[in-house]
Amino acid sequence: MEKFTTLKSTAIPLNIENVDTDQIIPARFLKATDKKGFGDQVFRDWRYHKDGSENPEFVFNDSSYSGSILVAGNNFGCGSSREHAAWAIVGYGFKVVVSSFFADIFKGNALNNGLLPVQVTDIFLSDLMSKIISNPQTQIEVNLKRQTISVLGYDAYENFEIDDYKKTCLINGYDDIDYLVNHKTQIKAFEAQKNY
């Protein structure tokens, strides 16, 4: 897993609530047996019309917006547990997703792929969203060590929460498998004495 410490970038504003993982990556793209290539299909049915032509109204197709931060509406990543959604977002080049609420499984999947979910308040989110929409050059800084997200050039910043263990994992690029495999002795002892 890639390490994450701080990131300064412009952002893409996805001003939609309840973005579900079926929209992030439609089921018909789940037939792959590896993790590659999902970035090309992210938000496929919003980015392209059914005939394959680009949908100019979708924000990803507006060349004024770019960057490795995705700023999305409330309740991002609900629905299916497909980790393909996280792979698709990472594959497209995002390193941070900002929303005022994340679905549980998506949040875990993101963290397991070095993608940082930054949960902010509704007020901060709507302010951030409108700043980006009105000025696509708006620079945002995410500092994991200090757990802050700030809009550069404004006095707008907020702290975000992340559990200490996950934070350490991201900063060092470790994942849960490393941790669990190192605890096999304890796990075997548990198996030997479990009483249910």
Added chain:
Amino acid sequence: MSKKTLFDKVWDAHVVSSVDDNGPQILYVDKHLIHEVTSPQAFNELEDRGIPIFRPDQIVATADHNTPTLNQDQPVRDPLSRQQLEQLSKNCKKNNITLYELGHQYNGIVHVMAPELGVTQPGSTMVCGDSHTSTHGAFGAIAFGIGTSQVAQVFASQCLLLTKPKSLRVSVNGKLKKGVLPKDVILYIISKLGTNSGTGYFCEYAGNVFEDMSMEGRMTVCNMSIEMGARGGMIAPDETTFAYVKDRKFAPKGKDFENKVAYWKTLPTDKGANFDKEYHFDAADIEPMITYGTNPGMGIKISETIPADETPSFKKALEYMNFEAGERLINKPINFVFIGSCTNSRIEDFRVAAKFIKGKKKADNVTAWLVPGSKQVEAQIIEEGLKTVFDEAGFELRQPGCSACLAMNDDKIPQGQYCVSTSNRNFEGRQGQGSRTILASPLVAAATAVEGKIIDITKYLN
């Protein structure tokens, strides 16, 4: 001794250790279910890192998401689906994992076949790379969906690193009205609570409505817990649960079973135990439900009108569905009906449908797919004579699988068409690009297929 919830009891019995005082906990997983779509990358991950599968005998595999529902005895036509299925077979063989592959008498949707085989047991922990793993909570198990990285973690250690979720209890008491099925109960709850009220929580369903439900009904309810954001749902195990589990293939037998039952009886929530959040509903307020939007929280009583809301997401949803605020869905012509998915593809669901359909004919404009959840359900449909009822009415009984629930196989609803579906998600394009899903119970779905339009089932029944 402090009072504990059902969830606390099962969770605490499975904690191996904690990272530190407030950190995540190592939770032991009793049963790991896998299928073709979310497992291949996890197998690759372990192989790349040279880590063996820790407890292959605690894993059960099936093929369901990507499988055709016709001609299952023939080679799968779609090359990508075929490759994924072959990969699953290879991975299971290589690692000594039990696989009920396509065509096997125990094959089926993972959340239908595992309970049928007795893999699902009260008081246990179960995971699967599929969000509707919450279904198994109907037995008083802690069961939840995980991502593929977590599938790899369980492969490697039979454990997961998790922070204990908060607790939520939804109680429904009273008498359900005629024609109100378990699906209506859960659609009603979600329409009241919204799609993210349960996020961060594990939900217990309590009250006489759930106590009186069959295991099939309880599974329908727990299945959709994820649609209000909860990681899982649970119902306290009782005599109904024990009777269902008894004598199934993987259930404990004889004295062993009795000992287990004695333990399972200790699991229900202690009187006075504390929940972080509680909701109460009156069964008499629930009516047959239907959804009009693009998330499962957008549900109304079948006779109600679509509410008005000015938020962009709401308007976008209505635009996608081509519905307007203030209109009713009654009399809307419908061309597709799907009875299936891990929410409603058990024998009871087909009995409800057959009872309504018997002696009637499917409307000419309707394409109706009846897709059993498993080979065992399929066999039971035939054995009970329900297939004859369906055949005579012009319905097509297909072979088991996820089918039009997520349209990964050929069972897709065409662009712009409405489908009254017994599945669990009405997201944009869920049943095929541009398709429009209306969630409902198997009774409402059967009635729609017969009438060719949505009808007020309550009026009809009275």
